[in-house]
Structure formats: C-alpha cells, structure tokens
Amino acid sequence: MAKIKSWLAGRKKEGNFRQLTPICRTESGFINLKYHNHATPLLDFSSNDYLGLSTHPDVIAESRRYLEKYGAGAGAARLMSGDLFIFHELENKIAQLKGKEAALLFGSGFLANSGIIPALVGRHDVIFSDRLNHASIYDGCRLSGASLQRFRHNDLNHLEELLKKKRGKKNALIVVESLYSMDGDFCPLAEVAFLKEKYDCLLMVDEAHATGLFGSNGGGLIQEKKIINQVDIAMGTFGKALGSYGAYVAASRQMVDYLINRARSFIYSTALPPAIIGASLAAVAIIQKQPTLRRELWNKVQIFKKELNNGGLKNPGLSQIIPLPVGSSSKTVRLAEILRHQGIFATAVRPPTVPAGTARLRFSVTCRLSEADLIKSGKIISHYFTA
Numbered sequence: 313m314a315k316i317k318s319w320l321a322g323r324k325k326e327g328n329f330r331q332l333t334p335i336c337r338t339e340s341g342f343i344n345l346k347y348h349n350h351a352t353p354l355l356d357f358s359s360n361d362y363l364g365l366s367t368h369p370d371v372i373a374e375s376r377r378y379l380e381k382y383g384a385g386a387g388a389a390r391l392m393s394g395d396l397f398i399f400h401e402l403e404n405k406i407a408q409l410k411g412k413e414a415a416l417l418f419g420s421g422f423l424a425n426s427g428i429i430p431a432l433v434g435r436h437d438v439i440f441s442d443r444l445n446h447a448s449i450y451d452g453c454r455l456s457g458a459s460l461q462r463f464r465h466n467d468l469n470h471l472e473e474l475l476k477k478k479r480g481k482k483n484a485l486i487v488v489e490s491l492y493s494m495d496g497d498f499c500p501l502a503e504v505a506f507l508k509e510k511y512d513c514l515l516m517v518d519e520a521h522a523t524g525l526f527g528s529n530g531g532g533l534i535q536e537k538k539i540i541n542q543v544d545i546a547m548g549t550f551g552k553a554l555g556s557y558g559a560y561v562a563a564s565r566q567m568v569d570y571l572i573n574r575a576r577s578f579i580y581s582t583a584l585p586p587a588i589i590g591a592s593l594a595a596v597a598i599i600q601k602q603p604t605l606r607r608e609l610w611n612k613v614q615i616f617k618k619e620l621n622n623g624g625l626k627n628p629g630l631s632q633i634i635p636l637p638v639g640s641s642s643k644t645v646r647l648a649e650i651l652r653h654q655g656i657f658a659t660a661v662r663p664p665t666v667p668a669g670t671a672r673l674r675f676s677v678t679c680r681l682s683e684a685d686l687i688k689s690g691k692i693i694s695h696y697f698t699a
C-alpha cells in the first residue's frame with residue numbers, strides 16, 4: 313500500500329501525525345505517563361471532565377448500583393428489546409433540565425449529530441453551519457446530502473448574507489455550538505435565534521461543552537440566554553462536564569417521536585449500558601443541586617487567567633477552555649513537550665481538528681486543579697509563551 317505509506321510520511325513531515333498516548337489518571341486527577349518513563353505525575357489541563365464528576369463518589373456508587381441491578385449491557389437497540397425503563401428515567405430528567413417536553417438518548421455525541429441532521433434535512437434542503445462546528449456536525453451535514461452553507465465563525469452578517477441568498481423555499485437548518493470546543497468562545501445565541509425566526513429555519517444547538525456549566529441549574533447556555541423556545545434541537549453530551557458517556561437531544565414530543573423513527577444512529581445501534589445511565593443520573597442530580605461546583609470552577613478559571621494575564625498573555629479566552637495559539641504544528645508539539653517536562657499536560661490541537669496554520673495548545677481548567685497549581689502553572693505557561 314504505497315498510498316498509505318506516503319500519506320503517513322506526509323502527515324509526519326507537516327508535524328500533523330497523531331499518536332495514541334497511553335496514560336493513567338491518578339485519583340487526584342493527575343496524568344501519569346508511566347509508559348513514557350516520566351517519573352512524576354503531570355497536572356492535567358487536557359480533560360473535559362470540568363467538574364471532576366467522573367470520580368465523584370455519588371456518580372460511582374450509582375453507576376455500580378445500576379450495573380449490579382441491570383447488568384453490563386442493554387442487550388439490544390431500544391426499538392428491538394433494549395428499551396429499559398431506566399432510559400426513560402434519564403430522558404425525563406434531561407427534558408426537565410433543558411426545559412423541553414421530551415428528550416432522547418444517543419450512544420454518543422458523534423452518533424447524535426451524525427444521525428439527527430440527516431433525519432431533519434435532505435437533498436433538496438439547506439444547512440447553515442458555523443465554520444468551526446465539530447466534525448460530527450460536519451459529517452451529519454454531509455450524510456444528509458443537503459446543500460451546506462458554512463458561515464464564518466460567529467459572523468452574523470455572513471450568516472444573514474447566506475440566508476438571504478440561499479434560504480429559498482426549502483427546509484432550512486441553522487446549526488451552531490453554544491461554546492466552541494477548540495476556541496472556547498461563545499455563539500451569539502440570541503442573535504442567531506432572531507435570524508432563525510426571521511428566516512423561518514430550524515435551529516440546532518450543540519451544548520457538549522456547556523451542559524452542566526451554565527444556566528441556573530446547569531441546563532446550559534440556551535437556558536442562560538433564555539432562548540429555549542427558539543431552539544428546536546437542544547443537543548448535548550454526558551462525556552464532558554457530566555463525567556460519564558453518551559448524548560441527548562431535548563426537543564418537542566413530536567420532534568422526539570420523529571427522531572425515534574428517523575435517526576439511523578439511534579435506530580440501528582445498541583442502547584447504552586445501564587452503568588452509564590446510573591452515572592449520568594447521578595451527575596445530572598449533582599449539577600442541579602450543587603451550583604457551588606460551578607462557582608468553584610469559574611473561580612479557578614479566573615485565577616488561572618489572571619496569572620496568564622500577569623505573565624503577559626492578554627485576553628486568554630472567555631470560558632473554561634483556553635486556547636493559546638501557536639500557528640505551526642511542529643512548534644505546538646515542541647511546546648507541549650517542553651510543558652510536560654515542567655509537569656504540565658496540555659494537548660497540542662492541530663489540523664485537521666482546527667484550520668491549517670492555527671495549531672494551538674488547548675488548556676482546559678477543571679475543578680481538580682488546586683488554586684496553588686493553577687497559579688504555578690499559569691506562571692510557567694506564560695513564561696514559555698512569551699519567551
């Protein structure tokens with residue numbers, strides 16, 4: 313296979329060859345690179361487990377209880393014989409959390425996005441999608457066969473220009489993320505909701521990185537921005553701030569009934585394992601009851617940013633996701649390596665995850681990092697970035 317060999321060589325030459333890095337996470341949330349002969353555990357700035365719920369005692373206990381009571385697997389897809397009542401229990405909780413009539417679980421966020429979009433629009437329709445939307449959204453768009461209009465990231469003028477030119481009489485879908493995963497910035501949701509109404513489109517919002525962190529009870533940014541009623545498809549995942557796995561969509565009863573019948577990644581895939589449902593139920597209960605966890609996170613984010621700012625890195629991001637731009641892929645990888653030797657683990661995000669020439673180190677702040685560690689690493693990071 314000469315083609316594979318040369319493709320791999322090309323990737324290596326660009327600094328974009330990606331490799332798996334086996335790690336262990338210690339109980340206190342450090343990353344242990346014992347397979348790499350790294351003696352000391354590293355501070356973890358790479359995980360999306362923002363509230364540390366993956367190891368929360370209640371989450372583990374409930375997950376274990378569900379495992380022991382309902383078994384290791386669901387046995388089948390929901391529409392076959394896998395429709396355990398516990399899925400409905402979690403769906404009711406999610407509908408309530410998101411302020412929608414109903415909800416539907418998917419195996420993962422990737423399955424949700426790649427299944428929902430082709431169910432909503434088809435060959436004669438049109439999709440307006442932010443350029444920086446996640447790969448799973450992009451794949452859903454391509455699978456649908458609809459005409460794909462990508463607007464410049466968060467650029468409302470460009471979105472409206474495309475709506476004017478391309479909306480036509482077809483069915484139309486606008487799809488955005490509420491908090492962008494690799495840039496850590498927010499979608500102007502109220503304005504997008506306004507355009508959705510003006511041009512009579514469906515609106516889908518992916519809240520993968522916002523669920524559990526925003527809104528008075530953790531319901532996400534559509535709750536905080538009060539646009540729940542304008543969002544037709546409120547999608548989110550359990551694998552990030554909720555610390556478990558899987559995904560959901562919250563919508564009208566009618567929309568959920570439609571997706572049960574149309575979304576192929578729901579219909580033709582085995583239902584989630586019971587232990588995951590137990591974990592997600594416990595995590596949802598925690599985010600609803602304990603706003604203190606969110607406050608702790610935002611406090612830590614402020615501390616870290618202040619330190620970066622003091623070290624000469626101005627305006628380091630808006631959320632818990634802090635991308636520090638580098639540009640070239642190989643330089644980004646070198647910086648990541650240097651930081652590892654300083655006890656800091658952050659991921660080098662490179663094309664094709666982000667556009668060419670915009671490689672960056674992505675830092676995510678989590679509740680597991682202590683204030684002292686955040687201050688110490690803020691100093692080290694700004695030193696290497698301004699050097």
Ligand SMILES: *Cc1c(COP(=O)(O)O)cnc(C)c1O
Pocket residue numbers: 420421422423425446448489493518520521549550551557558559
């Ligand atoms: C992580 C992510 C997904 C995919 O979710 P998984 O459950 O990991 O498959 C989808 N959309 C966005 C914006 C994400 O960040």
